[in-house]
Amino acid sequence: MSVDMNQFHTVFFEESQEHLQTMEELLLNISTDDPDAEELNSIFRAAHSIKGGSGIFGFDALTGLTHVMETILDKARNHELDLTTDIVDVLLATTDTLGDILQAYQDESEINWQQIEEGKAALESVLSAEGDESTNAELPPAADTTEDDDSFGFFDDAPGQPEAEMAEEDDDGFGFFDDAPGQPQQATDSDEEDDGFGFFDDAPGQPEAEAAAAETGHDDNDGSFGFFTEPKPAQPIKDEDAYGFFEQEKSSATPAAKAPAKAAKSPAKPPAKAATKNDAGSIRVETTKIDTVVNLVGEMVITQSILSMIGEDVEGNTGEKLNGAIGELSRNIREIQEAVMSMRMIPVSFVFNRFPRLVRDLAKTLDKKIDLIIEGGETEVDKSMIEKLADPLTHLVRNSLDHGIEPLEKRLAAGKPETGTVVLKAEQRGGNILISIQDDGGGLNRDKILEKALSNGLDVDPKMPDEEVWQLIFAPGFSTADAVTDVSGRGVGMDVVRKNIEAIQGGIDIVSVAGQGSTFTIKLPLTLAIIDGMCVSVGSETYIIPLLNIIESLQPKPEQIKTLANDTMLWSRDQYWPLISLREQMQIDEPGKPIENSIIVLVEIGKKRYGIIVDQLLGKQQVVIKSLERHYKKVEGISGATIMGDGKVAMIIDVDNLMKNEQINQVGLA
Amino acid sequence: MNTVSSQDAAIAATGGASKEYLTFMLGEEQYGLAIIQVKEIRGYEPVTKIANAPDFIKGVINLRGDIVPIIDLRVKFNVSEATYNEFTIVIMLNVQDRIVGIVVDSVSDVINVTEDEIHPPPEFGVAFDSRYLDGLASVDDGLVILVNIERLITSREIGIFDSMNQQNEGSV
Numbered sequence: 001m002s003v004d005m006n007q008f009h010t011v012f013f014e015e016s017q018e019h020l021q022t023m024e025e026l027l028l029n030i031s032t033d034d035p036d037a038e039e040l041n042s043i044f045r046a047a048h049s050i051k052g053g054s055g056i057f058g059f060d061a062l063t064g065l066t067h068v069m070e071t072i073l074d075k076a077r078n079h080e081l082d083l084t085t086d087i088v089d090v091l092l093a094t095t096d097t098l099g100d101i102l103q104a105y106q107d108e109s110e111i112n113w114q115q116i117e118e119g120k121a122a123l124e125s126v127l128s129a130e131g132d133e134s135t136n137a138e139l140p141p142a143a144d145t146t147e148d149d150d151s152f153g154f155f156d157d158a159p160g161q162p163e164a165e166m167a168e169e170d171d172d173g174f175g176f177f178d179d180a181p182g183q184p185q186q187a188t189d190s191d192e193e194d195d196g197f198g199f200f201d202d203a204p205g206q207p208e209a210e211a212a213a214a215e216t217g218h219d220d221n222d223g224s225f226g227f228f229t230e231p232k233p234a235q236p237i238k239d240e241d242a243y244g245f246f247e248q249e250k251s252s253a254t255p256a257a258k259a260p261a262k263a264a265k266s267p268a269k270p271p272a273k274a275a276t277k278n279d280a281g282s283i284r285v286e287t288t289k290i291d292t293v294v295n296l297v298g299e300m301v302i303t304q305s306i307l308s309m310i311g312e313d314v315e316g317n318t319g320e321k322l323n324g325a326i327g328e329l330s331r332n333i334r335e336i337q338e339a340v341m342s343m344r345m346i347p348v349s350f351v352f353n354r355f356p357r358l359v360r361d362l363a364k365t366l367d368k369k370i371d372l373i374i375e376g377g378e379t380e381v382d383k384s385m386i387e388k389l390a391d392p393l394t395h396l397v398r399n400s401l402d403h404g405i406e407p408l409e410k411r412l413a414a415g416k417p418e419t420g421t422v423v424l425k426a427e428q429r430g431g432n433i434l435i436s437i438q439d440d441g442g443g444l445n446r447d448k449i450l451e452k453a454l455s456n457g458l459d460v461d462p463k464m465p466d467e468e469v470w471q472l473i474f475a476p477g478f479s480t481a482d483a484v485t486d487v488s489g490r491g492v493g494m495d496v497v498r499k500n501i502e503a504i505q506g507g508i509d510i511v512s513v514a515g516q517g518s519t520f521t522i523k524l525p526l527t528l529a530i531i532d533g534m535c536v537s538v539g540s541e542t543y544i545i546p547l548l549n550i551i552e553s554l555q556p557k558p559e560q561i562k563t564l565a566n567d568t569m570l571w572s573r574d575q576y577w578p579l580i581s582l583r584e585q586m587q588i589d590e591p592g593k594p595i596e597n598s599i600i601v602l603v604e605i606g607k608k609r610y611g612i613i614v615d616q617l618l619g620k621q622q623v624v625i626k627s628l629e630r631h632y633k634k635v636e637g638i639s640g641a642t643i644m645g646d647g648k649v650a651m652i653i654d655v656d657n658l659m660k661n662e663q664i665n666q667v668g669l670a
Numbered sequence: 671m672n673t674v675s676s677q678d679a680a681i682a683a684t685g686g687a688s689k690e691y692l693t694f695m696l697g698e699e700q701y702g703l704a705i706i707q708v709k710e711i712r713g714y715e716p717v718t719k720i721a722n723a724p725d726f727i728k729g730v731i732n733l734r735g736d737i738v739p740i741i742d743l744r745v746k747f748n749v750s751e752a753t754y755n756e757f758t759i760v761i762m763l764n765v766q767d768r769i770v771g772i773v774v775d776s777v778s779d780v781i782n783v784t785e786d787e788i789h790p791p792p793e794f795g796v797a798f799d800s801r802y803l804d805g806l807a808s809v810d811d812g813l814v815i816l817v818n819i820e821r822l823i824t825s826r827e828i829g830i831f832d833s834m835n836q837q838n839e840g841s842v
Binding site: 302586588627635636638641648 | 721
């Protein structure tokens with residue numbers, strides 16, 4: 001049984017996570033002047049779904065907070081509360097808190113009740129601020145609540161017997177009872193009530209619930225709402241026009257036809273809508289299951305290519321038929337492969353979606369005005385990469401905001417609009433995904449970078465081309481920010497950014513124009529499971545060098561080869577390249593060819609540049625990366641293995657580790 | 671993967687349960703290993719060499735998508751001339767959640783050995799260090815040396831399991 005519950009918990013956590021995300025997105029986009037009713041409804045529904053689920057599973061910390069949140073949203077939705085930026089801020093902060101609580105429940109760690117109480121207090125202050133205003137304005141004798149049209153009663157943890165049938169015939173009556181003791185609110189009758197709202201949170205006992213339902217419901221009611229979190233209402237149905245939202249007894253609440261359409265629709269819908277959303281043509285599948293299919297399809301590809309090799313040997317009529325069938329098979333397999341790969345792909349908006357919030361908050365902290373434009377969020381990227389993209393992207397966006405976009409005065413002085421623009425864009429180009437972060441700020445400061453590089457003891461040349469200067473900022477401990485701020489400037493970061501991106505087989509380019517801004521472009525392969533490789537041969541062995549690292553392949557002329565001490569170097573592209581023999585590195589016994597007859601593959605990774613001597617280039621190929629460590633262990637200079645078309649294993653060269661730093665430095669010094 | 675140890679425990683509990691061993695030839699000697707660890711038996715196929723590996727690690731092969739190392743026990747223990755032809759046999763083993771292939775001269779039989787039939791291993795005269803042996807068993811056509819293959823494969827001597835796994839060595 002407990003296992004079963006855990007399963008439900010997982011689903012609840014996942015769904016709540018999604019609801020929180022939806023809430024955040026919507027809150028960020030909502031216009032405070034003219035909030036879109038449907039958007040407010042969606043936010044309300046999300047909060048409501050979390051509340052409902054948490055109530056069922058007994059995650060009380062969530063229930064309480066979402067309940068107050070729901071109250072605010074409901075009022076906003078009914079035009080009884082004007083949204084302000086401050087309120088949206090509080091709501092956003094609440095989604096954060098909810099996220100934290102959710103995480104705590106998920107990790108089964110300690111719940112930070114203080115945080116919850118603070119969050120609740122913040123929310124309640126929004127409510128009471130609004131409430132005071134209205135009450136004072138329109139309802140001086142609040143005790144005599146006759147002839148109200150809208151009455152609100154907030155009973156929070158009200159002990160005793162709060163009679164719910166309050167505030168009839170008021171025009172706008174707000175009663176806020178927080179921990180109201182004793183016996184509050186004795187409302188008269190409800191004959192003329194237009195909108196009666198009673199919010200009962202954990203209201204103990206039964207009578208009040210029943211009473212609320214009973215008494216609020218009279219013929220003239222247009223809509224009365226009672227929100228009972230955990231009520232035990234006896235007969236709420238008695239009242240045709242009353243709305244009771246009973247978390248656990250929904251069925252007993254009958255919405256009436258007379259209800260204001262908008263209000264009726266939204267609270268009643270959450271469960272239904274949540275359900276349809278999940279049923280809408282998608283199912284949750286464990287990633288491992290998809291990975292298994294990916295692997296199996298990889299096997300099929302290999303078997304198929306073995307088949308076609310055999311097919312070539314078969315002659316005559318049978319051979320023709322066989323080859324035809326094999327051709328058909330290979331087309332099908334390729335389609336299956338593509339389909340399976342696409343299952344692993346998720347839209348890059350999964351990471352992008354966090355940025356509107358981040359930019360909003362950060363802009364506030366930095367006191368800058370910044371517009372974030374997101375393009376190409378629908379571009380699909382391998383799931384495993386998405387996870388690893390989040391950190392570097394966050395760092396780059398923060399950088400753009402902090403260092404890229406200039407302070408207000410500076411922008412105005414430069415004749416730029418005071419609002420800076422950061423464009424976050426994703427697109428697929430060929431076999432790559434390009435993700436760029438572009439700002440219209442001041443651009444990178446060439447002199448400052450060079451100066452800093454010099455003082456950091458980096459090897460720089462004042463005449464270096466721009467793109468090389470920009471790459472310097474990826475050096476460890478590099479930051480040109482004058483002041484270390486909360487946001488950035490500690491110089492730990494850009495090197496980590498590059499490392500993270502290289503870890504997912506990507507690269508990063510910078511284009512920067514002084515005064516006009518800079519663009520950081522991350523180039524990623526479509527998937528981590530497959531890389532574009534150059535197949536090279538040494539003796540009878542085949543190796544794969546990742547195409548990403550290759551600058552150029554060439555057959556050296558004798559005059560390009562220089563020998564210094566024991567090291568051989570190649571003069572090319574205006575520099576000496578240290579060389580490494582793959583034959584020696586991989587300990588291949590078969591004798592090699594003289595260097596002039598070999599091929600040199602010039603590679604680059606990070607700051608390392610060197611040449612790999614191989615016998616032949618066999619051609620470009622996409623290869624599926626297989627782990628060597630799964631059944632064996634890490635091999636120096638090898639990043640993994642792959643299975644070639646003939647079923648044989650080929651090693652993939654780890655360009656970063658094939659040649660040791662010492663070796664390169666030695667050559668460099670020589 | 672403590673199938674072996676749990677089985678050992680089962681044997682200890684019953685005091686004489688039998689265990690199935692796959693017997694194979696290395697040079698002139700007949701060896702046996704617990705069949706529960708055998709994944710499959712296949713013919714030798716060309717391997718892809720691994721740089722910086724000892725000579726008894728022949729390389730890796732593609733076993734239906736898994737990159738699996740192949741160890742030639744004949745080379746490791748210097749027992750017979752290592753020739754590779756269509757009759758050369760590779761026993762694919764499941765060891766601690768990994769797959770490892772070992773090259774032997776031939777496989778002969780599956781035998782049932784009860785606890786009582788196992789004699790302590792000799793201190794000498796066997797290619798393997800005695801700590802990799804379960805003991806000796808006599809069968810119809812002579813002696814079978816029972817190898818604790820898991821302990822052997824995960825040993826530092828073979829060196830294909832990293833140090834974390836080697837720590838488990840004692841517990842096997």
